[in-house]
Amino acid sequence: MVANNDRTSPASEALDLAGIGIGPSNLSLASLLDGVGNVRAHFYESRASFDWHPGMMLPDVELQSSYLKDLVTPVMPTSPWSFISYLVAHKRLYAFLNAHYEAVPRREFAQYLAWVAGQLKNLTFERPVREVTFDKDQFLLRLDSGTVSARNLVLGTGTTPFVPSWATPFLGEKCFHNSQAKHRLPGLKASRIAVIGGGQSGGEVVEALLNSKSTLKELNWFSRRHNFEPINDTAFSNQVFSPEYVYAYLNLNNDQKLEALKASILTSDGLSISTINAIYRRLYSLRYLENRNIEAKLSPNRDVIQVEADKDGYRLIVRNRFDGGVEVAHADAIVLATGYQFRLPDAFAGLQERIQFDRNNRAVLNNDYCLSWSGPKQNRIFAQNAGRHSHGIADSQLSLMAWRSAHIINALLGGDHFDLEPHDSQVNWLSTGHDAMSQSMAVDY
Numbered sequence: 001m002v003a004n005n006d007r008t009s010p011a012s013e014a015l016d017l018a019g020i021g022i023g024p025s026n027l028s029l030a031s032l033l034d035g036v037g038n039v040r041a042h043f044y045e046s047r048a049s050f051d052w053h054p055g056m057m058l059p060d061v062e063l064q065s066s067y068l069k070d071l072v073t074p075v076m077p078t079s080p081w082s083f084i085s086y087l088v089a090h091k092r093l094y095a096f097l098n099a100h101y102e103a104v105p106r107r108e109f110a111q112y113l114a115w116v117a118g119q120l121k122n123l124t125f126e127r128p129v130r131e132v133t134f135d136k137d138q139f140l141l142r143l144d145s146g147t148v149s150a151r152n153l154v155l156g157t158g159t160t161p162f163v164p165s166w167a168t169p170f171l172g173e174k175c176f177h178n179s180q181a182k183h184r185l186p187g188l189k190a191s192r193i194a195v196i197g198g199g200q201s202g203g204e205v206v207e208a209l210l211n212s213k214s215t216l217k218e219l220n221w222f223s224r225r226h227n228f229e230p231i232n233d234t235a236f237s238n239q240v241f242s243p244e245y246v247y248a249y250l251n252l253n254n255d256q257k258l259e260a261l262k263a264s265i266l267t268s269d270g271l272s273i274s275t276i277n278a279i280y281r282r283l284y285s286l287r288y289l290e291n292r293n294i295e296a297k298l299s300p301n302r303d304v305i306q307v308e309a310d311k312d313g314y315r316l317i318v319r320n321r322f323d324g325g326v327e328v329a330h331a332d333a334i335v336l337a338t339g340y341q342f343r344l345p346d347a348f349a350g351l352q353e354r355i356q357f358d359r360n361n362r363a364v365l366n367n368d369y370c371l372s373w374s375g376p377k378q379n380r381i382f383a384q385n386a387g388r389h390s391h392g393i394a395d396s397q398l399s400l401m402a403w404r405s406a407h408i409i410n411a412l413l414g415g416d417h418f419d420l421e422p423h424d425s426q427v428n429w430l431s432t433g434h435d436a437m438s439q440s441m442a443v444d445y
Helices: 024-033 083-089 093-098 106-117 178-187 200-211 237-241 243-249 254-263 273-289 401-413
Strands: 017-020 041-044 131-135 138-143 146-150 153-155 159-161 175-177 192-196 218-222 295-299 302-310 313-320 326-331 333-336 340-342 381-383
Touching (some): 017 138, 083 093, 178 200, 178 333, 192 200, 218 326, 313 333
Parallel strands (some): 175 333, 192 218, 192 333
Antiparallel strands (some): 138 146, 159 340, 313 326
């Protein structure tokens, strides 16, 4: 893995942009910047190499978006860092096409991302940013090997697992977030397992448990949703994963944004049809064909409100929102498929008081993907994958990753290096007669 150009520079040689964290979003930005000659940018990552969600790389998991929505293609299809370029470089383009994948294996896409990360020169791994401060007109990043100065920052540290308050005291070998599933599930000695969360991650954990050769005898799958619902993957629904929708979404007030986010939740967080079918067919086979004694309880419309230690396991108090009843379940192990949330990295502790947060303790993100902070306007803190509420549901997905990176580059350069004018949309989001200019993103160059 590339770990070169570890730049430590005096103030006179400040970078134009320093990236903290190298996940898919900052990898996209680094890939696009590789073709922009007048920006001095470098990205730093604490891990030894690029590794995309290794704890959720369960067997047969699939990408829920098109492979064309890769690091670069939507805004720069001629880039050498596209998924197609990866296939050609590995001499398996035709083999891939002949496989007729309905959805790309996530393992394949992870290999593509690692391939790009292994070749870009503007990345340094095993260089954690310990502290970020601001002095006069630049940010100072303290590394183990010295200090880097930069006029602008971009956060690409990703989201962190969300753990409900009732689960925090029990975290350990028998109670863990699904982000650790690949490493924890194979050695999990439990005959009764509860999976909390009815989205795609929860479904993948359930499928893996049903297919495992473990001592599993009882499986409880709890979801807050009305049912175990499929992802809304129709043509019109997918319009929310377009720049045009983001332009329209930014015109809404906070209450309207929350309503729009709620209405479009299944375009992002639903179960893939293949996962639903695989789980149902596996349950059918276990019950009717294999005569295996696994008691599978699928329980939607449930809120886990309390957990207590119970002998060698756990006692779960669950509210049934369908009929208002309260239920009790027992488990030897709990897997939390409870999602993720954005949080500032620990290195920002010294700057946190200068950053604005909303009433829900979310960092406020401006239209141009900058954190709202009390420092000079020309010194910006861009944040990737932090705008699910401010910019719409697509912000936490891969779909608009390249477009968002291109927008950040345009803001950095103060001009239209990338053409990000809206495409023709099949859906009219705003009221007829709405000022079209107001749909553009308000960038403060």
